[in-house]
Amino acid sequence: DTGVSQDPRHKITKRGQNVTFRCDPISEHNRLYWYRQTLGQGPEFLTYFQNEAQLEKSRLLSDRFSAERPKGSFSTLEIQRTEQGDSAMYLCASSFGGGDEQYFGPGTRLTVT
């Protein structure tokens, strides 16, 4: 199966620490998206890439958040100086070209203590 993969699946960190998540999209997909999902809510858009270019960022993405997709393949999402409010499931999705369908990974669950 060559679906979207995310690593790690779970991360527990202390407030103030930095964390980094990785997403590997489906290999031929040129668009990659990050979403955040908190308990009882639907996923909320954070940012998206077309190849290596970051084309849109949500206002949810504060200065402590940074995302990269250096070679247009995998992507990383870093959160600096984590806060308890950052606790959530971080979801990655990918799509091909202008296609409607976004395929989601299993997510990384972040807990900030």
Next chain:
Amino acid sequence: GNSVTQMEGPVTLSEEAFLTINCTYTATGYPSLFWYVQYPGEGLQLLLKATKADDKGSNKGFEATYRKETTSFHLEKGSVQVSDSAVYFCALKGSNYKLTFGKGTLLTVNP
């Protein structure tokens, strides 16, 4: 901006019952509409989609029709199974590629 409102849960049904989960949306232009499903411990999976008015999306016995006049995309299934127990999300995609989701509806089907 775009928004999706879906029926609050949880919804509890007996096996073989009829299911409807309501979804309405607000969007500019002509969005594509989706239902995603999230089974316990798993990621989001696309269940069905419709890309223009009056289109009907269907998959695994589930159906939803894109109704532009009522800005709705209600999910239906004639006979639910225990294995359909999951969280269902209605979503739309506008011209800027990102998905806007509803809050999700937890469905529990009892044998």
